[in-house]
Amino acid sequence: MLVLGLMSGTSLDGLDLALVRFLDGGKKYKLLSAYTHSYSKEWISLLKDARKLSKKELSDLHINFGNLLGQLAVAFLKGKEKPDLISSHGHTIFHQPNKGITLQIGDLDRISLITGIKTVGDFRQLDVLKGGQGAPLVPVGDDLLFSEYDYCINLGGISNYSTLYKNQRIAKDISPCNIVSNIFSSKLGAEYDLNGEFGKKGKIKDDLLHKLGTWSYYTKGKSLGIEDIERDFIPIFNDFELSVEDKLRTFYEHIAKMIGSFLVGGKSKKALFTGGGVKNSFLMNCIEKYSDCNIIVPRNEIIDFKEAIVFGLLGYLRINNRINVLSSVTGASSDSCSGKVSNI
Structure with a gap:
């Protein structure tokens, strides 16, 4: 399966895009192409200050960031083989799992609508609902x-x-x-x-x-x-x-x-x-x-794109109904096959 992994990290250095083919049931991978899109000063400011926004403003940012991710995916994929799936980490705004709170923005429906590709994301919420930390998620990779x-x-x-x-x-x-x-x-x-x-x-x-x-x-x-x-x-x-x-x-x-x-x-x-x-x-x-x-x-x-590769893997596992969040890592009551799917 060919997957485009999207990763936006807390350091705000940009969006990592990794086009990966997963083989042998997800035990092997081939990185076909990868790129980091550096955020503009405006986007850095928006994401950095997002915790201060009202509920309405944050909802708007969620939609607009989803639009941005979709547009960047389309630009990156120009001239490349169309992936079967986009797997997006989103960008973390709140992470307070002990209070049952974790929020990653980047509207999945917008990404799917703009790209015409099935999109999966929001990997942390189910684990938090099970009493886990919703993190780290990369260890399954x-x-x-x-x-x-x-x-x-x-x-x-x-x-x-x-x-x-x-x-x-x-x-x-x-x-x-x-x-x-x-x-x-x-x-x-x-x-x-x-x-x-x-x-x-x-x-x-x-x-x-x-x-x-x-x-x-x-x-x-x-x-x-x-x-x-x-x-x-x-x-x-x-x-x-x-x-x-x-x-x-x-x-x-x-x-x-x-x-x-x-x-x-x-x-x-x-x-x-x-x-x-x-x-x-x-x-x-x-x-x-x-x-x-x-x-x-x-x-x-690998230094630059390991996390984008692994979030691609999380989406691959989710679509194939396999465990992608480990309770031994997060402390949740059980392992999860986590992630919401949009296919517009």
């Missing part, structure tokens, strides 16, 4: 497509990992990642910290490093929303009068320590790293210092 690795780590807006433990896939959001470094980089006039150059200029501040490590999420949390980070994590930095570079340097050390604590077992264990944070060479050096495993950095198309 780690299980089926990347099982040769002992650990799969994604350095996106939020860092997360998955691994096999006692024959069950387990996973967790580890820490804030690019969301925070991008915020600090913007204060220095850049969209992101290229190769960690800003952070490299700073110094580790032990008091701040210790305070970050005491964040309550680390003792009781399983999945993170940007609301949690803005409400409870970023304010920690505000208690310290430091340069932006010192804050970034200390943050990188913090991320490295948190991620490294999950990567155990020695150099015989392979840890696959993907996501935009992998391109921050200074951050990767920090992580390697704390990791006990053999860190594997794949080719760029």
Whole structure:
């Protein structure tokens, strides 16, 4: 089955589109084409501030973002083989699973209407209704497509990992990642910290490093929303009068320590790293210092598009009535075949 996977992440760097053919019951894939559409300043602002909107305004944004996704899909697919399915993550606006709330915008009917292709999405809601976190969702792809690795780590807006433990896939959001470094980089006039150059200029501040490590999420949390980070994590930095570079340097050390604590077992264990944070060479050096495993950095198309590929897989599994959300990962009462389907 040929599937177009769409992924819009919390770091707001753009929409990832991946045209993927799934083979052997979803155990193999072939990436035919992939592209990242960078959001305009207007769309970045709209998505960033969406939590402040009224119910009517948010409903309008849901429709308009669906229109955008449909239009971008049509443009991307021009001259390519028409997929059997579009599988869209949407863009997360609210994620508070402990309150039974998760919302990803991007109207599926609009995508299906504009493209003329069956579209599936809204993968998190059913799991949350079953008492789960609705996240992480990528581990089912780690299980089926990347099982040769002992650990799969994604350095996106939020860092997360998955691994096999006692024959069950387990996973967790580890820490804030690019969301925070991008915020600090913007204060220095850049969209992101290229190769960690800003952070490299700073110094580790032990008091701040210790305070970050005491964040309550680390003792009781399983999945993170940007609301949690803005409400409870970023304010920690505000208690310290430091340069932006010192804050970034200390943050990188913090991320490295948190991620490294999950990567155990020695150099015989392979840890696959993907996501935009992998391109921050200074951050990767920090992580390697704390990791006990053999860190594997794949080719760029996997670094950039693994999540879009896996969300394509989630849609493929949903259409074939197979499990695509693992309760061993999310904490739900049972596994799910999750996702709503639009076929206009």
